Amino acid sequence: xxxFEEFKANVAAVRERIDSACRAVRRCPEAVALLPVTxxxxxxxxxxxxxxxxxxxxxxRVQEAHxxxxxxxxxxxxxxxxxxxxxxxxxxxxxxxxIQSVDSLKLLGRLDRAAAAxxxxxxxxxxxxxxxxxNKYGFKVSGMEAAMEAALEAxxxxxxxxxxxxxxxxxxxVAVAAFEKLRELRDELSARFGCPLSELSMGMTxxxxxxxxxxxTQIRVGTALYGAREV
Ligand SMILES: *Cc1c(COP(=O)(O)O)cnc(C)c1O
Numbered sequence: 001x002x003x004f005e006e007f008k009a010n011v012a013a014v015r016e017r018i019d020s021a022c023r024a025v026r027r028c029p030e031a032v033a034l035l036p037v038t039x040x041x042x043x044x045x046x047x048x049x050x051x052x053x054x055x056x057x058x059x060x061r062v063q064e065a066h067x068x069x070x071x072x073x074x075x076x077x078x079x080x081x082x083x084x085x086x087x088x089x090x091x092x093x094x095x096x097x098x099i100q101s102v103d104s105l106k107l108l109g110r111l112d113r114a115a116a117a118x119x120x121x122x123x124x125x126x127x128x129x130x131x132x133x134x135n136k137y138g139f140k141v142s143g144m145e146a147a148m149e150a151a152l153e154a155x156x157x158x159x160x161x162x163x164x165x166x167x168x169x170x171x172x173x174v175a176v177a178a179f180e181k182l183r184e185l186r187d188e189l190s191a192r193f194g195c196p197l198s199e200l201s202m203g204m205t206x207x208x209x210x211x212x213x214x215x216x217t218q219i220r221v222g223t224a225l226y227g228a229r230e231v
Contacts, residue, residue, distance in 0.1 A: 011225060061082060131174065133168075
């Protein structure tokens, strides 16, 4: 694990990348939130984020977030960004403040029931596999209309927007296409359903510039902030 000084320097470097990506397309840097991804890093990764004023972290496993949450400062928000099995919906609802990786109708239904039972209104994003990557979870583009209907009918879920993970490819055009597809989809669905879908969670260490150019409102960054993950 890196030191806090190194972490601060990494945050500054990522902020600089955000600023210059925004400048290039005349977007306001305040419109792009930075979500530090602390998965596979010790609890200190979360404490470091809180110390520089980053108030939410991304984790990809229920178990790991559960034990970290117990030893972390109050006030940090926890976002689930990894695939969730529907039989863990109840646990996930207890631990996470938002679930970005809603990738099936079955999971959506389970989360709604678990949130209702916990007397919670659970913020979610719908994950779409816009890059049609066979190695990635997420609704197909053709399934997004049904996903939207179900999410809007779910009384204990609050739909904030959409999330995608671009396919890993040396050619940046592949990520660009996946991000632009998510933005277009958002515009279409938002108009059709009369729902703002204001959050577009897209972009990671390797492709955040492309994501910001395509309209990302939140980038999820692990490696550029914390170095390689300790698996
Ligand atoms: C791990 C992960 C990230 C962060 O990836 P880096 O390349 O380390 O920045 C972002 N989003 C999701 C969904 C992840 O699983």
